[in-house]
Amino acid sequence: MKFSLLHNDKDSKARAGILETDHGSIETPIFMPVGTAGTVKAVHQRELKDDIKAQIILGNTYHLYLRPGLEVIENAGGLHKFNGWDKPILTDSGGYQIFSLSAQRKLKEEGATFKSHIDGSKHFFSPESVMDIQRIIGADIIMAFDECTPYPCEFKYAKDSLALTHRWLDRCISRFDETEPKYNYSQALFPIVQGSVYKDLRIQSAEYIASKNAFGNAIGGLSVGEPAEEMYAMTEVVTNILPKDKPRYLMGVGTPANILESIALGIDMFDCVMPTRNARHGLLFTSNGIINIRNEKWKNDFSPLDENGTTFVDNEYSKAYLRHLLVCNELLAAQIASVHNLGFYLWLVKEAREKIIEGSFLEWKNKMVKQVAQRL
Template identity: 65%
Template sequence: MNFKIEHTDNASDARAGLLTTDHGEIQTPIFMPVGTCGSVKGVHFSELRNQINAQIILGNTYHLYLRPGLEILRAAGGLHGFNGWEKPILTDSGGFQVFSLTGIRKLTEQGCEFRSHIDGSKHIFTPENVMDTERVIGADIMMALDECAPGKSDYQYAKNSMALTHRWLDRCIKRFNETQPLYGYQQTLFPIVQGCTYSDLRRESAKYISDKGAEGNAIGGLAVGEPTEVMYEMIEVVNEILPKEKPRYLMGVGTPQNILEGIERGVDMFDCVMPTRNGRNAMLFTYNGTMNMRNKKWENDFSPIDENGCEVDKVYSKAYLHHLFKAQELLALQIGSIHNLAFYLRLVKDARQHIIAGDFTSWKRSVIDQLGVRI
């Protein structure tokens, strides 16, 4: 993997870069649609390519490990071979999903024991077998196993959790270095900074992570219950330490406003289920604000969903999409998901263009307040 910073913003830490993998190039800043089970819910890959303009998608290690399982994935030639996506893929470690299974998981030094949400069967994730699993899935970018501490954890819990994440990282790196890619192309491993909302822990973790010399680094454990301003503060603290010449990935974030604030603070990569989840629930993001397509105000509005948007935005009217949601038609969920993902990719592309043009900060200031308005 190679990362090159092409432009920087004079008034902030925003930057435009080019991330190159064996499955293609990724222009940053970038938003990555979440394909939990090997698919982006309700969206065909042709739509991801041609309307949404996705450059990289995510797969979820926990879900893919349970179903379809490693035997099927290996036989298919990895996730690329299984689902037909020819561009880059990133996999999380499954840690966040496992640690969300409150009551049916047990955390130890060895790893995390858990019961499947599908059939209740017992499993364990360790740093070693997670690396093996991500090798089988075959993502271009693999994430290290970490513990995602709750946003309101007390200091001692957060410190212990961070230390465990660091010990697990060392084991991940060792296993990664002992193994080889399975499908003829290279993979890379990103460590994850933890430390909850405590500045000294975040600095300690960022330093520990940076010293590993990985090709990219991730910031985890944010947008998990802490105030938004605290999240922004933690991003600033971490990015002061993470190497500037390496890509920075903010995991699981977030709203359009969150993404622009992250870009301004030097983040290059984002992912979140919000655009598809909200799209399936009739909440559409636009530069003019968020539209609830179930509202009666759209019933007689025959204007395009978004005149400046993707194909579905121009083909279908607000009134028609309102009707589809009211009638509980599956097409509504698909249109909402496509629109929101296309908007997120358009947002980061516009941010990139303004970084290159040298006016990112003033542009961001002019649009960010309107993004959060309900219309």
């Protein structure tokens, strides 16, 4: 793999780069649609490629380990072969999912024992086993096993958790280095910066992660309920420390405004379930603002979902028609809305990239942050 920085914005820390993998190149900044169980909900792979223009998608270790299970994925030849997606894939280590099951898991130095949310069966993840599992899944980019602290959390808890995450990281790196990819293409391991909203812990973690000289680095434990200002402050602290020549991934973020502000702070990669989850409930993101398509006001509005959106998605459906489908609980509603929202997110980061290259990013970002956050 290779990461090249092509442009740095003159007025902010925003960057435009290219990340090259064995399954294709990724132009950064990039948004990665979330395909938790091996599929982006309600969206066909063909739509991901042709309409949404996705360059990389996510899978999740916890969910794929439970269903369909490692035997099925390995017999298929890895997740790319199993789900028919021939572009890059990133897998989250499952840490966030396990630690969100606080009543159903036990944490210790060796790893985490947890109960399946499906049938209550007991399982154990260690840093070593999570590396092995992600080797079998076969993602191009895999994540270290960490503890994602809740918000709010006490300083002592965050400090102890951070120390454990760093010890686990060392074990992840050792296991990763002593094993090989299973499917004849390269994989890269990203460590994860933690530390809650405590500046000194974030600095400590960023310095430790930077010292590992990994191919790329991630920032976790944000967008978990803290105010946006805290998220931006912690992100800035970390991006000031992480190597400039390596990709930076802000996990689980976020709204269109969050993404634009974080690009300005030097983030290259994003993922979030928000565009698809909100789509299924009738919330649309557009270049003019946010629409609740279920509202009565759209019942006789036959304009496209986004009047400015012909450049980022097939805009053949009207607001009135999508509202009708949602009110009737038609399955097509989730598909149209999901394709629209993901198309918008991918359009937004593409526009950001173009503005960075043109040298007009900051002015455009400041205008767009207000525009995309308003309710219509």
